[in-house]
Amino acid sequence: MIEAIFEYEFLQNSFLTGAIIGIIAPLLGVFIVVRRLSLIADALSHVTLAGIAASLFIEKKFLLFSGLNPLYMGMIFSVFGSVLIEKLRSVYKDYQELAIPIILSGGIGLGVIFISLAEGFNTDLFGYLFGSVSAVSRMDLYVILAISIIVITLIVLLYKELFLLSFDEEHATASGIAVKRIHFIFIVMVALVIAASMRVVGILLVSSLMTLPVAASIRFAKGFKQTILFSVLFGETSVLGGLILSYYLDLAPGGTIVMIAVLILIATIVIKKIYSARPA
Amino acid sequence: MNTDQPIIQIHDLYYRYEKENVLEDINLSIPSGAFLAVVGPNGSGKSTLLKLILGLLKVQTGEIKVFGEDINRFKERHLIGFVSQKANSFNTGFPATVYEVVASGLTKKVGLFKFLTSGDKQKVFEAIESVGLTKFINRNIGDLSGGQQQRVFIARALVSDPRLLILDEPTVGVDAQHVQSFYEMLEQLNKDLGITLLLVTHDIGTISNKVTHVACLNKHLYFHGNSHEFEHFQEHGVSEFYGYDVNLLTHEHHHHHEGVKR
Numbered sequence: 001m002i003e004a005i006f007e008y009e010f011l012q013n014s015f016l017t018g019a020i021i022g023i024i025a026p027l028l029g030v031f032i033v034v035r036r037l038s039l040i041a042d043a044l045s046h047v048t049l050a051g052i053a054a055s056l057f058i059e060k061k062f063l064l065f066s067g068l069n070p071l072y073m074g075m076i077f078s079v080f081g082s083v084l085i086e087k088l089r090s091v092y093k094d095y096q097e098l099a100i101p102i103i104l105s106g107g108i109g110l111g112v113i114f115i116s117l118a119e120g121f122n123t124d125l126f127g128y129l130f131g132s133v134s135a136v137s138r139m140d141l142y143v144i145l146a147i148s149i150i151v152i153t154l155i156v157l158l159y160k161e162l163f164l165l166s167f168d169e170e171h172a173t174a175s176g177i178a179v180k181r182i183h184f185i186f187i188v189m190v191a192l193v194i195a196a197s198m199r200v201v202g203i204l205l206v207s208s209l210m211t212l213p214v215a216a217s218i219r220f221a222k223g224f225k226q227t228i229l230f231s232v233l234f235g236e237t238s239v240l241g242g243l244i245l246s247y248y249l250d251l252a253p254g255g256t257i258v259m260i261a262v263l264i265l266i267a268t269i270v271i272k273k274i275y276s277a278r279p280a
Numbered sequence: 281m282n283t284d285q286p287i288i289q290i291h292d293l294y295y296r297y298e299k300e301n302v303l304e305d306i307n308l309s310i311p312s313g314a315f316l317a318v319v320g321p322n323g324s325g326k327s328t329l330l331k332l333i334l335g336l337l338k339v340q341t342g343e344i345k346v347f348g349e350d351i352n353r354f355k356e357r358h359l360i361g362f363v364s365q366k367a368n369s370f371n372t373g374f375p376a377t378v379y380e381v382v383a384s385g386l387t388k389k390v391g392l393f394k395f396l397t398s399g400d401k402q403k404v405f406e407a408i409e410s411v412g413l414t415k416f417i418n419r420n421i422g423d424l425s426g427g428q429q430q431r432v433f434i435a436r437a438l439v440s441d442p443r444l445l446i447l448d449e450p451t452v453g454v455d456a457q458h459v460q461s462f463y464e465m466l467e468q469l470n471k472d473l474g475i476t477l478l479l480v481t482h483d484i485g486t487i488s489n490k491v492t493h494v495a496c497l498n499k500h501l502y503f504h505g506n507s508h509e510f511e512h513f514q515e516h517g518v519s520e521f522y523g524y525d526v527n528l529l530t531h532e533h534h535h536h537h538e539g540v541k542r
Binding site for chain 2: 034036157158160161163164166167168170171172173174175176177217218221222223224225226227
């Protein structure tokens with residue numbers, strides 16, 4: 001396997017991409033989970049699907065766009081979806097969670113229409129749904145690398161604000177922080193990372209890579225920074241472990257990655273139970 | 281800064297939600313160094329008044345001046361510390377240590393894209409020390425008792441060196457045995473550090489011997505004066521103001537909550 005990674009460019013691409021996603025997805029995931037916005041990731045991933053389906057449709061129908069990378073259209077749709085969620089949340093002030101099913105079903109609806117317009121299931125699409133080791137191009141890798149640099153820089157620079165916003169939005173507002181702007185930047189970052197992650201993990205499983213490592217970490221971490229640290233560690237373990245296993249056993253990488261994350265989560269719950277049952 | 285200048289001046293303030301006035305004709309001045317208790321029944325407009333002072337709501341009619349400046353132009357928000365009622369109902373599963381929560385009180389003061397200096401960190405330690413929680417500095421906030429959590433929020437408010445500290449019913453959810461020591465700590469902050477305190481509470485009984493000023497609010501301001509004047513007012517006007525017999529507002533140590541209609 002290790003030799004294969006060095007030998008085949010497509011394996012290099014997916015491993016490097018996976019390694020990057022293993023960091024940024026759980027990193028953003030920590031903020032998503034503590035703000036109880038886990039379902040937003042789901043909604044956005046389905047909007048991304050619509051973007052990809054649209055891109056595949058255009059590619060098929062108009063030869064002019066034959067080289068079009070579905071990643072771009074996925075990102076555009078995802079970011080657009082995130083803006084729409086924020087708009088809907090301000091329209092339904094008392095039912096903010098309504099924005100999520102609206103966007104989620106809208107995303108699927110649009111996606112299905114594009115799929116049917118493109119006359120049926122494209123084999124590519126299967127890879128986007130469940131992840132694929134072979135689909136990642138060098139160009140994808142560069143785009144995802146650029147996104148991750150932007151995301152990590154923004155999180156470091158806005159860490160104080162994002163923390164306060166997550167912990168106590170009212171206090172953030174009262175102390176004069178530009179809450180709306182910071183939140184907007186955050187949600188756009190989430191949209192970008194979801195679109196970036198879909199190649200490897202697949203659209204249907206992206207949100208789990210943002211939430212499961214955090215769910216495990218939050219069981220025992222002391223403090224916010226430690227929660228981030230362990231989330232990234234678990235996320236990275238899941239992605240790299242999942243990619244290696246899926247390559248050897250010829251499984252869908254997305255599913256394997258997520259199942260490793262689930263196993264880690266179960267392990268932390270069990271270990272915590274044993275540990276706290278033992279007298280100190 | 282001129283210390284004789286009132287910390288807060290409110291002139292002819294009205295506020296309405298939809299068509300109903302929740303505050304009418306409020307005139308209030310809080311001198312520097314005061315420990316003011318704002319008392320009033322539920323729905324009396326206390327929270328609205330606080331939100332206006334904090335700039336969470338926009339003034340509709342009338343005027344609020346903080347530190348001599350019109351609230352709409354006031355920029356030095358870090359001079360006002362705020363401990364909200366909601367502090368008691370935050371997400372207790374939130375993975376943040378006492379240190380992290382208190383440090384978040386410096387967010388605005390430190391500024392966008394900047395990091396805490398070692399001097400800032402020292403301030404965080406001092407604030408935690410001043411509420412007596414140094415022992416718990418690396419504990420997750422969810423693992424502390426209600427009273428300790430409330431102290432964390434006080435420390436978060438103190439860390440930016442406020443001259444005014446606003447507390448909205450801070451003892452809701454704090455067990456009775458810790459309420460007294462909590463108020464003693466507030467008294468210390470007021471006397472030792474000279475921080476002006478504005479405390480909104482139901483529970484005037486426990487603190488009427490600690491505060492310097494009292495304001496009774498029920499849409500109108502029924503009484504505003506120092507605590508000696510308040511004792512006089514209490515004997516004559518309070519029952520009428522609340523509309524029921526208020527054992528709660530006496531100096532007795534046993535509160536007759538069961539007698540109070542809500």
